[in-house]
Amino acid sequence: MTGRAPAVDRAAVRALLRRDLVAVRRSKAVVIPMLIVPVLLLVVLPLLIGLGARGAPAPDLTRFLDSLPGDLAAPIAGLPSHEQLVVLVLGYLLAPLFLIVPLMVSSVLAADAFAGEKERRTMETLLHLPVRDRDLFLAKLLGAFLPAVAISWLGFLAFAVVANTVAWPVLGRIFVPTPMWLVMILWVGPAVAALGLGVMVRVSARARTTQEANQLGGAVVLPLIFLAVGQSSGLLLVTLPVALGVGAGLWAIAVLLLGRGARRFTRDRLAASV
């Protein structure tokens, strides 16, 4: 044997991934929140806010913008005053709220893939398949991560259409994606999905049921959601470089958690806990 890790058995990983995706699509408890939350956050909310902001008489945002960090206020301060509110809210403040989508989708799916497998007593079946521990782990990660990113990107597309449409009468141009949005969907969003995954992998090792895993995981994930809400309500403001940095930090934590999770994800340990 060489010291190098053997290659990933792609066919097996793909087959396992498919099994999880086929099964999860039939699970109402999983699918419903995965549809409702993105629709509320990325379609209904921007629609209401957009219509509200459009109808309201242009408020004087100068004082507010003055209080913002320079590089956050700069792209907005330069706009005509009637455009400022719509661009600020839809183009910037709402962007972090979007992070709830990848976070939620990945943690719901990860809870189903790890704790759910234990609860349904189907884990042992998997352990008796000729797949390496690492490939099994990888398949389960991808089964949560890929849909989380896919759904968040689809959600963002829907958001972009809604935001640009409601803002059209005011702006007369396409303004989403803003640079903030691009950072969110391409960098911070996937990081948050990976983080949710890392947390749930950790938590699922202890939890007996999906529900328990979701509760335990929620304790970790909720503060992050509050941070996102805080940002979008203007309490907490994140500039582009900060967003990039936060993304990097989240990735680092996620990779750390997932690395630990991978080391603990061994047949022997799993079989002893079923």
Add this chain to the structure above:
Amino acid sequence: MSPAIETHELCRSFAGVAAVDGLTLDARPGEVLALLGPNGAGKTTTVRLLDGVLRPDRGWSRVLGADPAVDGDAVRRRTGVLTEAAGLDDRLSGVENLVLPARVRGIDEATATRRAHELLGRLGVAALAERAVRGASTGERKRIALARALLHEPEVLFLDEPTSGLDPVAARDVVELLATLAGEHGRTVVLCTHHLAEAGRLAHRVAVLDRGRLLAFGRPADLAAELWPGVEADLDLGGAAAPATLAALRSVRGVLDVALTVDGARVRVEGRDVLPAVVAALVAVEVPVYGAVTRAPSLEDVYFALHSQAVPAVPPPAAGVPRAPSSPAEPRT
């Protein structure tokens, strides 16, 4: 011929409590080996060790020439397991529950689907082929899980309590089915069970486990011969034997043991050729003999005898004192 399965001093404990303790046994290719034992005896743990799902603390095992602790995937490619809990995904149909794992094993979709339908039909659960298995009965689940264990035509089949939770008719059907499956393609089968009749019907050899330890291992007839010397015969005397009759029986040379039964007596003799003398002795004291039939001890007799040895009555026998096997010749009530 090298054994299909071999273990040597295999040990595994959980939190300091031994689940499998120094297990040494083997199974020849094509053989059906029953692991018998009460709850917690270590049957499931043994299967998990043999399939490389758990690692042993000590000792080793080989399955089809590979060490499951080292090269588990090589072993698992060639084994099929019916786990104790069927482990079906409720959200998937019968066929999906079979095809998705088969895909992981590298069987193409078309072949897997065809075999899945065939097997489900053969096992009498074709109705669940296209339906989500949610709501399926225990017996139906067992059958689907059995089909899953067979789909890739494994050389070694592990069956962990295949009939537990089944009604008597379903259990008999499954046992009959296993009897044909076990013989197919020279497949080696490890059958975990606490149903003695099932083991008696299917197994070539039995390993009797208790609290992780091997109490006995061999063919049921050999185990019985070890436990009880001689041959046992039931004498039909038309009614329970009188004390004088029993005394007459005891006086015959070669009679080891005599016990009363409802329709006569049960004797243990040194060999078959003692029986004519037994009958002659009865005739001499004018006791009518309606029948004299030799009786092989059942697996049940063996099992209970082994367990009464393993769980000694208080106080435990002092070391070195030979333990007297309880005789199956005692009258039953």
